[in-house]
Amino acid sequence: MASSKMEFMVENILNKDDLKSKLLKEPAVSRVEIVGKESVVLESSLSCDAASELLKRETGGTAILWGFGDSNAAVAIMEGSGVRGVIRLGTSRDKGSLIDGTLDGLPPGEHSLQIHVAGDVSEGCKSLGPIYQPNGKLGQIKTESNGRSSFKFYIPDLQVDAIVGRSIAIATPEDEKRYACGVIARSAGLFQNNKKICACDGVTLWDEHYLPAAGLARQQFQNNSSQQTNKKMR
Structure with a gap:
């Protein structure tokens, strides 16, 4: 692997x-x-x-x-009817790409992982356009009986920079049905993520990970901001 x-x-x-x-x-x-x-x-x-x-x-x-990944990296948040997951793409040392993903809710068996030319999900997985060439068909992934698919593999000639803004889909091998899709967006490679505290709401990365805690922190932040605004208006 x-x-x-x-x-x-x-x-x-x-x-x-x-x-x-x-x-x-x-x-x-x-x-x-x-x-x-x-x-x-x-x-x-x-x-x-x-x-x-x-x-x-x-x-x-x-x-x-x-x-x-070593440098350039991207991520696609995958969504479909009952299917959720994340696929990550990263540049390797020899400039190929590593594909790493975990998906839940797929039917058991083999499915096709493929890149499409358009990052348009306005009509769900129907508006992605044709498969991106020459490396649009990345290969097959296997889903276990519990509906989970976890995979990692290497594509030698695929450049991350060339597919940012496009889309990625999980479909039947014959592309008769697309179960889930997502837009490929740039993300952080090694040592490129400097975020510790969200400037918009003051939530730390740990609070942000725990959604209930983040929700409380955001509410507290909003309450404090509101109180300060009210004081200034008096």
């Missing part, structure tokens, strides 16, 4: 050397670098989802994916 670099923000690093030793015992992990108090970089053939679960298991804390 293809190997990629992934950067995680990890909430509960107590001992760097101990964590590094534990992670390197995983056969699918070839390299570990711990930067500062929260950043963990893995080079691994694990999917991003599986790597996150490994970090959670070894630390007992939360692990949030913060960067993917």
